[in-house]
Amino acid sequence: MTSETTDFLLIDEMLSDEERMVRDTVRGFVDEKVIPTIADDFEQAEAPMHLVREMGEMGIIGATLPQEYGCPGSSYVVYGLIQQELERGDSGIRSFNSVQSSLVMYPICEYGSEEQKRHWLPGLARGEKIGCFGLTEADHGSDPGGMKTRAVKDGASYVLNGSKMWITNGNVADVAVVWAKLDGEVRGFLVEKGTPGFTANLIKHKMSLRASVTSELVFEDCRIPAENLLPKSGGLRSPLGCLDKARYGIAWGATGSAMACYEASVRYAKERTQFDKPIGSFQLVQRKLALMLTEITAAQLLNLRVGRLKDEGKGRHQHTSMAKMNATSKALEIARMARDLHGANGISLEYPIIRHMNNLESVHTYEGTYDIHLLILGHEITGIPAFR
Amino acid sequence: MDILVCMKQVPDTETKIVINPEGTGIVTDGIKYVMNPYDEFAVEEALKIKEKMGGTVTIVSMGPQRATEAIRTALAMGADKGVHLCDDAFEGADSYSTAKALAAAIKPLSYDIILGGKQAVDHDNAQVYAALAELLDISHVSIVTQLDVAEDGKSAVAQREVEGGAREVIEVSLPAFIACQKGLNEPRYASLPGIMKAKKKPIDVIDLAKSGLSADEVGEKGAKLKIRKFFLPPEREAGKILEGEPEELATQLVKLLREEAKAI
Known part of the structure; x- marks a missing residue:
């Protein structure tokens, strides 16, 4: 072991050739594309969004999700190695990938309808679309079950009211996976960018994750089509x-x-x-x-x-x-x-x-x-x- | 287009090279090996030609068992198959005996163009491709920074770097060997789906018997050159800091430059 590496116990030997190749490829990407400019991004509070498409081309968004929806269908260990290498660059880049992969694509895949999966997953995997996840509220962090955001069925629509806080990717998202109480039960809803009554406000003055977009999401009589409910979601x-x-x-x-x-x-x-x-x-x-x-x-x-x-x-x-x-x-x-x-x-x-x-x-x-x-x-x- | 890429696995460019005590080679323990960086341009160009014109990309590499990893990396980038010249008899080769083995592996293959890096960054000889082109009786164009293959696949126009930043434009009939230089393209990263597919792509292993060559034509025995010794440049000695008044310093400096450094 050379002193600057971190594989003291030869953990590499516990990885498959494929796992090592993924790790090395993402490491090379981070060394070349993230590390040289990330300090400036952090200082200027700029999220390097141009890297999103590159991550999409590398197939490292939504790594564990199935191939039939344009995802790689890889393992959790591979997903973990990707996150490790991205955050070796910066937590902001990794946060983007975590949110898009696990908090947006995963719930669409797990709780969504076939149409929702086909509509959203391939574009999100390619990095052409961006998603965010709205669960936390200003007054409900560790206790998300206390959320105040409500959805009400109105004909062929749901009407959302409430707000979400500390939402990664909020201002750059094409779609928000929003959790709201419908008749007292927590359900997931897809709210598209530009929907009347939905606004995202950038959270400024952060001293952490400065190379990542963090937002407040506000829903004021935000009307979404009934088919935007994630049908298989239910409860916290x-x-x-x-x-x-x-x-x-x-x-x-x-x-x-x-x-x-x-x-x-x-x-x-x-x-x-x-x-x-x-x-x-x-x-x-x-x-x-x-x-x-x-x-x-x-x-x-x-x-x-x-x-x-x-x-x-x-x-x-x-x-x-x-x-x-x-x-x-x-x-x-x-x-x-x-x-x-x-x-x-x-x-x-x-x-x-x-x-x-x-x-x-x-x-x-x-x-x-x-x-x-x-x-x-x-x-x-x-x-x-x-x-x- | 049947596109071949000659690729070599070399120590990572960040490796701290340590010469073995006998001076016959480098200490290989703990070295991380990678695809020769100039060969990455060749793989990328091959994939671009394939994307435009269709066909297959075959990676041809000579090296020990570990070279499979570099072949797999190229397959993960999108190449279709590999040919791996792997036999103890191939060890210790010079540029000529390397070219000889590569030529033997390439001759039975169908090819319209062969690409490779302009040199491997380990020995830096930049001779294999010229010898290989000669053995295959095809043209070669060196240090190429732009390449356009004609639509009929029968010829190509290549731009070469020449002295003073000038460019030389060469039209060459195919098949030919194109030696790729930095600037030709930006090599893609292997994708996760590409990596997952790579392990199922075929790698044809060619040992001495399969190559059709005899043991004294290849490797160290077939080499025209014998490396006598490796050594590293001496470590730079510590500088001298002069102290005193400016006039004194100038006098001292001139004296040292004249008598010790013999620079003036």
């Missing part, structure tokens, strides 16, 4: 099913972010000299690097195992919670250690550290906060739910 279980897929990818993604911080730290520790020797020769710096590599390795193994279980049909959402909780918290710790190790350079966008660190602050709490995932595991262990 439906959006949570989507979140399970996305959270699983986030575990891999956060690990990718940690890998980027670690790799930069190893290089820095060898190049930066103080007291006439590289800072990597100091014990406290070595301690940081050793802790980083250990946690990255542990997260890689956990993610891979959860992925294999999913591919074998044995995956449970509690597994996902463990992987997401572990990877995001360890990645954030690693980014903070890397930030410390880089000294003043750690706060400059000339280095990737502060960007990853700020991004991970979001990744740590979105799609189920660290604490909520702990409580999901706590429920699993004791049989006693600590919330609800």
Whole structure:
């Protein structure tokens, strides 16, 4: 193992040739197309939307969904590796892919009608169309069941009222998968861009995920055709099913972010000299690097195992919670250690550290906060739910 | 169009090269191997020709077992099949014995055009394609930055880089070997569906017996060149920092430039 790589336990040997090739291809794409310009994107708060079509051409959007709808029909491990490599570039790029793949395409595929699937999935897979997912509301984050957004049937239409907050891709989406209560039950609806009564407001002043679009969605007597209901959606279980897929990818993604911080730290520790020797020769710096590599390795193994279980049909959402909780918290710790190790350079966008660190602050709490995932595991262990 | 691409697997361009203690080669442990970057232009151009004119793209590569990965990468980009010259007897080849083996594998194939990188970035000889074209008795055009194949597939117009940024335009009858240079195109990334399909595409493995050549015609035995030694340039010595008043410094500097560096 060369010191700057992160495959300490030869985990590559646990991957198939195909899985490694996907990982290397996405890594090459990220090295060439994302990393050279991402610091500027982050600083200017610009989402690099031109990369969406490229991801579509590479067939890495909606990776696990079936080929009959223009998707690759690949495995969860491959999906995870894609997320890992994208977030090695930036959490914003990975967030785009997670949302489009797991929160837009997956629910259309799982809960949609045949017409909805045929209409939306191929274009979303090619990156010609963009989607967003509206579940969270300003006052309902960890408790989505308390949502205020309502749908009412009116003849051949549904009328939506309410608002959604912190919605990735909101302002650039052609279609929003919106969760609203219909007669007291949570159902999914497809709301197209430009529908009267539907507006998206860009959320500004973010200090995290700056290379990603985040929006508020507002529905004021927004009338959509009755066929835009996702017919097989029903109850909170439906959006949570989507979140399970996305959270699983986030575990891999956060690990990718940690890998980027670690790799930069190893290089820095060898190049930066103080007291006439590289800072990597100091014990406290070595301690940081050793802790980083250990946690990255542990997260890689956990993610891979959860992925294999999913591919074998044995995956449970509690597994996902463990992987997401572990990877995001360890990645954030690693980014903070890397930030410390880089000294003043750690706060400059000339280095990737502060960007990853700020991004991970979001990744740590979105799609189920660290604490909520702990409580999901706590429920699993004791049989006693600590919330609800 | 039956399109062939000659491709070589080489160490990743970011590899830190370490010479073995005997000086006979490099330390290969832990090296990541990739498709020769100039060959990526050749694969991309082949795929573009196929997309425009139809046909098949066949990747021809000589190398050890691991070279299969690079062939699969080309198949994942969209090539149709591979031919892999793989035998211990092919090891240690120079440009000539490489060309000889490639020619033996290519002769039985049907081809309208052969593409390859202008050189492999490992040994940097840039000689294989010329020798190969000679052995196949076809023309070759080197350092090509633009290529237009005629609609009838019988000829092509290629632009070459020449000194001073000028371009030379050459019309060549096909089949010919086109040696591809950076700037010709932007190689695509393999797609996930492409990667999934690649593992089912055929790779024909050609060993010494199948090549029809004898052991002394190929590899190290068939080589015209013998590499005597590899060495890395000496590490740069630390610079000198002069201290003192400007007048003193200038005097010291002139003295050093004259007596030590012998530059003036």
